[in-house]
Amino acid sequence: MSEAGAERVMRPRTPEEALFEQLDRQSNEGGGPLRLAGALLRAPGGLLRDLSGSQRMVEHALSLLAIAVAFCAAYGAVMGLYRPGLQTLYAALKIPIVVLGSALLCTPTLFVFNAVGGSRLTLAQVVCLVLSMTATISLILVAFAPIAWFFGVSTEGFGFMTFLHVVVFGTAAGFGLKAMETSRRYLRHLDGSDAIGPGLLLLWSVLLVLVGLQMAHHFRPIIVPGPFYLGERGLFLEAVLRLWR
Secondary structure: OOHHHHHHHHOOOOHHHHHHHHHHHOOOOOOOHHHHHHHHHHOOHHHHHHHHOOOOHHHHHHHHHHHHHHHHHHHHHHHHOOOOOHHHHHHHHHHHHHHHHHHHHHHHHHHHHHHHOOOOOOHHHHHHHHHHHHHHHHHHHHHHHHHHHHHHHHOOOHHHHHHHHHHHHHHHHHHHHHHHHHHHHHHHHHHOOOOOOHHHHHHHHHHHHHHHHHHHHHOOOOOOOOOOOOOOOOOHHHHHHHHHO
């Protein structure tokens, strides 16, 4: 064995190398949205390699879209159960619009920023990555659904329920953006270049959160009864300030 090879054997693996080895061992057998949903949580390596090689893009995009819509709608229905009735349906329709709409509105920005930065990712690959992040967010949301349901049917505190849902969405967004960061690092490992620059990803993450907050404010009310769409203009910061008064 050469000295370089012996050094690699003796040198402890870094956390990043261990992560890449784990992702390299993971396969993606397909099987529809439900199997892909499990892969997003446990073994995303196969999906990321498919995206890196532009393989099965349409299949993956449709499955990820189905996951995001279905699980966001499920959590939205739970939110609407705070005031059962037509609002349950409205909330089930609004949450996919808020989550997916925010992500897709920010997708062209991510693509252009990375293209300027020298990224070789195509628009289709960027769209699939964003859908993957959105599907991850929806899975975390539905994991919190039983807790949100319990508090929704056992309390009358609107302020508390608003705070609870903000915490849940913040947690879900954190997991989704962490998954995006893992995807960035693994894609860099696969093709040897910064597929998504870390600075641009951070900037885009902040932009995504701001757009998401504005989207949720624009499509209010979500928890309490009201029309599907008010059509009123206003900044989400105004609503935040009113809550503190």
